[in-house]
Structures are given as structure tokens and as C-alpha cells.
Amino acid sequence: xxxxxxxxxxxxxxxxxxxxxxxxxxxxxxxxxxxxxxxxxxxxxxxxxxxxxxxxxxxxxxxxxxxxxxxxxxxxxxxxxxxxxxxxxxxxxxxxxxxxxxxxxxxxxxxxxxxxxxxxxxxxxxxxxxxxxxxxxxxxxxxxxxxxxxxxxxxxxxxxxxxxxxxxxxxxxxxxxxxxxxxxxxxxxxxxxxxxxxxxxxxxxxxxxxxxxxxxxxxxxxxxxxxxxxxxxxxxxxxxxxxxxxxxxxxxxxxxxxxxxxxxxxxxxxxxxxxxxxxxxxxxxxxxxxxxxxxxxxxxxxxxxxxxxxxxxxxxxxxxxxxxxxxxxxxxxxxxxxxxxxxxxxxxxxxxxxxxxxxxxxxxxxxxxxxxxxxxxxxxxxxxxxxxxxxxxxxxxxxxxxxxxxxxxxxxxxxxxxxxxxxxxxxxxxxxxxxxxxxxxxxxxxxxxxxxxx
Amino acid sequence: xxxxxxxxxxxxxxxxxxxxxxxxxxxxxxxxxxxxxxxxxxxxxxxxxxxxxxxxxxxxxxxxxxxxxxxxxxxxxxxxxxxxxxxxxxxxxxxxxxxxxxxxxxxxxxxxxxxxxxxxxxxxxxxxxxxxxxxxxxxxxxxxxxxxxxxxxxxxxxxxxxxxxxxxxxxxxxxxxxxxxxxxxxxxxxxxxxxxxxxxxxxxxxxxxxxxxxxxxxxxxxxxxxxxxxxxxxxxxxxxxxxxxxxxxxxxxxxxxxx
Numbered sequence: 001x002x003x004x005x006x007x008x009x010x011x012x013x014x015x016x017x018x019x020x021x022x023x024x025x026x027x028x029x030x031x032x033x034x035x036x037x038x039x040x041x042x043x044x045x046x047x048x049x050x051x052x053x054x055x056x057x058x059x060x061x062x063x064x065x066x067x068x069x070x071x072x073x074x075x076x077x078x079x080x081x082x083x084x085x086x087x088x089x090x091x092x093x094x095x096x097x098x099x100x101x102x103x104x105x106x107x108x109x110x111x112x113x114x115x116x117x118x119x120x121x122x123x124x125x126x127x128x129x130x131x132x133x134x135x136x137x138x139x140x141x142x143x144x145x146x147x148x149x150x151x152x153x154x155x156x157x158x159x160x161x162x163x164x165x166x167x168x169x170x171x172x173x174x175x176x177x178x179x180x181x182x183x184x185x186x187x188x189x190x191x192x193x194x195x196x197x198x199x200x201x202x203x204x205x206x207x208x209x210x211x212x213x214x215x216x217x218x219x220x221x222x223x224x225x226x227x228x229x230x231x232x233x234x235x236x237x238x239x240x241x242x243x244x245x246x247x248x249x250x251x252x253x254x255x256x257x258x259x260x261x262x263x264x265x266x267x268x269x270x271x272x273x274x275x276x277x278x279x280x281x282x283x284x285x286x287x288x289x290x291x292x293x294x295x296x297x298x299x300x301x302x303x304x305x306x307x308x309x310x311x312x313x314x315x316x317x318x319x320x321x322x323x324x325x326x327x328x329x330x331x332x333x334x335x336x337x338x339x340x341x342x343x344x345x346x347x348x349x350x351x352x353x354x355x356x357x358x359x360x361x362x363x364x365x366x367x368x369x370x371x372x373x374x375x376x377x378x379x380x381x382x383x384x385x386x387x388x389x390x391x392x393x394x395x396x397x398x399x400x401x402x403x404x405x406x407x408x409x410x411x412x413x414x415x416x417x418x419x420x421x422x423x424x425x426x427x428x429x430x431x432x433x434x435x436x437x438x439x440x441x442x443x444x445x446x447x448x449x450x451x452x453x454x
Numbered sequence: 455x456x457x458x459x460x461x462x463x464x465x466x467x468x469x470x471x472x473x474x475x476x477x478x479x480x481x482x483x484x485x486x487x488x489x490x491x492x493x494x495x496x497x498x499x500x501x502x503x504x505x506x507x508x509x510x511x512x513x514x515x516x517x518x519x520x521x522x523x524x525x526x527x528x529x530x531x532x533x534x535x536x537x538x539x540x541x542x543x544x545x546x547x548x549x550x551x552x553x554x555x556x557x558x559x560x561x562x563x564x565x566x567x568x569x570x571x572x573x574x575x576x577x578x579x580x581x582x583x584x585x586x587x588x589x590x591x592x593x594x595x596x597x598x599x600x601x602x603x604x605x606x607x608x609x610x611x612x613x614x615x616x617x618x619x620x621x622x623x624x625x626x627x628x629x630x631x632x633x634x635x636x637x638x639x640x641x642x643x644x645x646x647x648x649x650x651x652x653x654x655x656x657x658x659x660x661x662x663x664x665x666x667x668x669x670x671x672x673x674x675x676x677x678x679x680x681x682x683x684x685x686x687x688x689x690x691x692x693x694x695x696x697x698x699x700x701x702x703x704x705x706x707x708x709x710x711x712x713x
Binding site: 150 | 511512513514515574577578581582583661662663664665670673674675676677678679
């Protein structure tokens with residue numbers, strides 16, 4: 001192929017193989033196509049640049065080289081353009097990007113912080129992508145738009161890629177979850193009138209909202225009330241409500257409370273309609289919440305673009321994990337184009353210095369935190385809860401599904417490339433509200449609960 | 455004494471002033487609790503929005519003019535498709551009692567379905583949210599046009615058709631030269647009802663699917679509980695709906711005839 005020929009050799013032709021122009025019918029150039037992948041990338045970059053310099057006029061390039069020599073040309077180009085930097089940039093992203101203009105969907109909540117901030121703060125651009133982040137009305141719509149390929153990738157709840165892969169609640173399509181977005185960052189918010197009912201045992205008959213059936217919110221709320229002895233299917237009512245509509249519903253007295261994402265817990269406090277009963281980090285510190293997800297097809301057919309996108313997200317997630325960056329991030333994502341929330345509300349969530357709605361000033365720096373690593377044990381825990389509440393039936397191959405969907409190895413590789421240390425294992429034991437979870441024994445764990453559907 | 459239209463106009467303005475005055479007073483009255491923004495705040499907001507109606511600050515933040523243009527575009531696309539299908543079929547139904555009986559049960563079942571109920575199915579099958587919104591407009595605007603066309607065609611006076619027959623006009627010529635002009639006012643009434651319904655439905659459809667359009671604008675402002683923007687967009691939806699209706703009313707006047 002002509003793009004692999006040495007552009008600094010006056011005898012080579014950069015015209016394509018079938019070209020019959022005068023200069024291509026003469027022969028004489030030696031074929032010295034580099035045989036390593038790195039060498040090939042270098043050659044393609046050089047060739048493209050040299051073509052550009054001579055305005056794709058091959059005859060003038062060859063005349064110039066005969067007179068001045070290849071070294072002169074290389075030096076001349078390097079003097080105006082750092083050739084090594086260009087080569088390095090292309091190599092870093094694993095070869096040329098198949099597609100640069102991407103659409104990524106998000107729901108306007110702080111869980112999506114890395115996905116959103118990567119646009120205004122330049123993390124996508126840094127990895128050569130031009131990404132439009134598109135605000136979406138709800139989880140069902142974001143799922144359908146991603147399945148439709150209107151979005152190349154999207155912000156999802158961490159149980160969703162598992163459910164989609166298994167075809168639970170949607171058409172089955174293999175999905176990847178390359179990275180977790182945020183850990184913690186949710187809360188149970190109750191209406192002001194319940195400020196004396198702080199014990200979940202008193203919640204019989206309450207109506208709660210969660211963002212979606214396949215959400216950590218649903219599973220954590222069910223877990224929380226079940227630990228207090230209430231059956232979430234019989235003693236309380238749980239309905240799926242898009243997060244942005246939760247505050248309006250709480251004000252209208254349609255619901256008694258919600259386990260929802262921020263900024264809506266804080267927004268309920270800001271509006272004076274609710275108070276923060278408990279942060280989810282007090283139930284399970286470090287629980288996963290939202291995720292970055294894409295179809296297996298996208299990852300396989302456009303591997304370089306996928307890698308660049310993946311890298312931008314991991315990069316942004318690490319940036320967001322640093323407390324000193326949080327105020328600047330709040331400023332970047334609060335405007336109308338992104339979250340469309342008052343900056344002080346977003347800042348209260350991200351910095352963890354907030355008012356709980358009952359007059360207490362709290363300081364919880366990891367109220368929300370960001371860590372991209374998709375632990376397989378998190379996937380297994382989610383599957384155990386799906387089994388527990390009857391969302392999936394029969395035998396579940398917990399490990400196999402979690403390992404297929406949660407791309408821990410890929411994430412670890414990218415973390416390493418970016419200079420972070422990934423964990424050595426992909427399974428960890430958790431303690432959730434004082435009860436131990438061992439990912440090696442998922443079935444025993446499901447059976448150990450008193451209140452369950454399975 | 456003043457003429458009737460002038461007196462009506464003065465009354466209209468007085469009513470508006472009283473209403474806005476009461477609203478403003480109610481909002482500014484002392485007391486606690488969340489309040490709807492008053493007319494003065496709303497006016498300031500409207501001036502600000504309308505002075506940059508076409509700004510584009512990224513995919514999720516566009517001016518009211520751009521959002522309205524998206525919605526109008528979708529309504530016109532779905533509505534035109536519906537008209538292209540409904541008017542010929544309505545003609546067939548109106549001219550043939552057999553077709554009318556054969557199709558009637560389907561029309562009766564499909565007509566009362568809320569167009570938004572089609573949305574999940576449309577998203578799944580069409581695999582494009584923009585096209586799905588257009589489909590929803592199509593499915594909601596087709597019925598009034600279809601039924602009115604059929605009714606208009608069926609109730610053309612027999613005399614006209616008999617005269618056409620004595621002039622030895624073919625069936626096609628009768629349809630285009632006699633029945634069409636005679637049924638035109640009824641057809642236009644159907645079209646006028648349809649455009650009104652389409653405009654009602656697009657707002658709901660866009661709130662559901664999001665992305666662009668005036669429905670998305672309302673939803674986005676609702677997220678932020680920004681009632682000034684919500685009320686402002688309600689007014690804009692009303693104004694555009696009125697203009698669309700006015701347009702069809704003009705067209706209707708063009709085809710009106712006296713018996």
C-alpha cells in the first residue's frame with residue numbers, strides 16, 4: 001500500500017496501487033514497508049504529512065527529494081511540526097480513530113459527572129474525540145436510544161448493562177460496562193412531614209420513588225427496608241420515577257420519599273420540601289452506582305475509538321476523584337447545557353459540605369466519590385439482588401455474566417497506561433449494613449435473606 | 455357611542471390588566487411558602503429569552519426559537535404524511551359504502567388510542583427517536599382528517615353528482631371537479647382539528663423523548679424547577695398553536711362557498 005512506502009525516498013510513489021499516471025508507470029523504488037506495528041504507524045504519519053506538504057503533487061515531492069535529499073525534508077518538516085509528538089499521539093490511542101464525532105447520552109444527575117465534565121473540561125478532546133453529550137429524559141429512553149445506535153455510548157445505571165445482556169427488561173444485546181462512574185452519592189430523602197419517622201419500621205404504607213427497576217437505588221432501598229423487617233413488595237410501594245421529577249413529586253405529595261441520585265436529594269433540601277434521611281454510603285460505603293456503558297458491537301468494530309473514549313472517561317473519573325477539583329467541576333457542569341441546577345446545590349453535593357434539611361450542617365467529603373474500576377464482585381452482588389427480588393429466575397451463572405459485562409481487565413490496563421495502579425484482584429468481600437457478602441458464594445448469600453422472592 | 459369591536463377590545467384589555475394585577479398582588483403578598491413567579495418577573499424573563507431566540511450553547515441548551523422550529527418541523531412532517539394518506543383514503547371511504555363498512559371497525563378501534571401509547575413501540579420498531587415523534591404526530595392527526603374527508607365526500611348533494619353524470623364526466627373527473635370542491639370545507643375542518651391535536655401532542659412527545667423541541671425545553675426547565683421559564687414556554691406554545699390554527703382558518707375561508 002502506498003501509505004506504507006517511504007515518503008522520503010525520491011524513487012517511491014505515493015500514488016495508490018492501481019494508478020496509471022506517467023510517474024507510476026516508471027519503476028525503481030524499493031519496497032521497504034516496516035514490519036512492526038509501531039513502525040507502520042510512524043510511516044503512515046510521515047506519509048500523510050509529506051503528502052500534505054506537497055499538496056498531493058507527487059512529482060514535485062520526488063523532484064525536491066532528488067535535489068535536496070530525504071534528510072533535509074524530514075528536518076524541514078520537523079522544524080515546523082513536532083513529528084515525534086504527532087506519532088506519539090497517534091500511537092497512544094492505538095492507531096487511527098475509526099470515528100471522531102460521537103454522541104454520548106446522559107441523565108442530568110451528579111453520578112454522570114465524569115461523562116459530562118469530560119466535554120467542557122476537554123477530556124474527550126485530549127484523546128482526539130469530538131463528543132457531544134446529550135441530555136436524556138429517562139432510563140428507558142437512554143436504553144432505547146443506545147440500542148438504536150443514536151448514541152455511541154451512554155451513562156447507565158450499573159445493573160442495566162447486566163440486565164440488557166441477559167435480555168431482562170429489554171431485547172438481549174451483549175453490553176459492556178467498561179467503567180463505573182461514581183461510588184456512593186445517593187441518599188434517602190423523605191418529605192418534611194415525616195421528620196419524626198426516622199426508623200424504617202415506621203414506614204409501612206409509604207410510597208417511594210427510585211429511578212429505575214434495574215438500579216442500585218431500587219436494590220439498596222429494598223435491602224434497607226428488608227433489614228428493618230418490611231417487605232418492599234408488600235409493606236411499601238416502590239415506583240420508578242425519573243430523577244428530575246422526584247422533587248416535583250415530593251412537593252406534590254405523590255410520594256413520601258425517594259432513594260435517588262443527587263443533586264435531587266440536595267435540591268429537595270434547597271426547595272424546603274424534604275430532608276436527607278440517610279446517605280447510601282452509610283449503608284454500603286463504596287457501593288457502585290452509575291456506569292459508562294457501550295454495546296459490545298461498538299467496542300469490537302471501532303476498537304480505537306472505543307479505547308480513546310474509555311480512556312477519556314477513566315481520565316475524567318480520576319480527575320473528579322480529587323477533592324480539590326470538585327468546586328471547579330461543579331461550576332463546569334451546573335449550567336443549563338448540562339445539569340441545569342443552581343451551582344450551590346451541585347457544589348454542596350460534590351464537596352460534601354451540605355445542609356441535611358433539618359438544620360444540621362454536615363461535612364462528608366466522600367458523600368459522592370469517583371472510582372472507575374468495575375469490580376466483578378459488584379456485578380455479582382447486583383445479580384444476587386436481581387435473583388433475590390425475582391427479576392431473574394432459575395440458575396444464574398453469576399461469575400460468567402459479571403466477567404463478560406464488567407470489563408475489569410480492560411479498565412485496569414487503561415488505568416495503568418494513565419499512570420494509576422489498578423487493584424490486583426477483581427473480587428472483594430463487602431459488608432453491607434453489617435452483613436458480610438462473599439462473592440465466591442452468591443447462591444448461599446441469596447438464600448441467607450429472610451425476606452426474598454427467590 | 456363607540457362601536458362594538460372597540461368596546462370588546464377595551465373590555466379584553468381591562469380583563470387582562472385585572473388578572474395580571476391580581477396575580478402580581480397575590481405573589482407579592484407577605485407570607486411564607488413557595489410561590490409562582492409574578493407577571494413582572496415573567497415579563498423580564500420573556501424579554502431576555504426573546505432577545506436571543508436563536509442562540510445555540512451546545513446540544514442541550516438552545517434558544518426558544520430553535521426549539522420551536524424543531525417542534526414545528528416535526529408537526530409539519532407528521533401532519534403532511536397523515537394528510538397525504540388520510541385524504542385519498544377518506545375519499546374512497548366517502549364514495550364507497552362498502553369500503554366504509556369494511557374499514558369502520560378498524561378506525562373505531564385505532565382512533566381513541568392516545569398517540570403517546572404508541573411511543574415505546576415506535577422507538578423499538580423505528581429505532582430513531584426523531585422519526586418516532588413524527589410517527590406519533592402522524593398517528594394522532596390522521597383520524598380527524600380521515601373521518602371528516604369521508605363525511606364531507608359522503609354528504610355532497612346528490613344533485614351535484616347527477617349534474618356531473620348528465621355532463622358525462624368520468625368517475626375520476628367527478629371526484630376532482632365536483633366532489634373535491636364541494637367537500638373541501640369539511641376536509642379543511644378536519645385538517646384544522648388535526649393541526650390543533652398535533653400541536654398538543656408534540657409537546658408531550660418531546661417531554662418523553664427529550665433532545666430538542668419545545669417539549670424538551672419545558673422538561674429541562676422543570677428539572678430545574680424554573681417556573682418562570684415553564685410559564686413563558688406555555689405562553690409560546692399557545693401563541694404558536696393559535697398561529698397554526700389561524701393559518702388553517704384562512705385556508706378554510708378560501709374554499710368556502712355558499713349553497
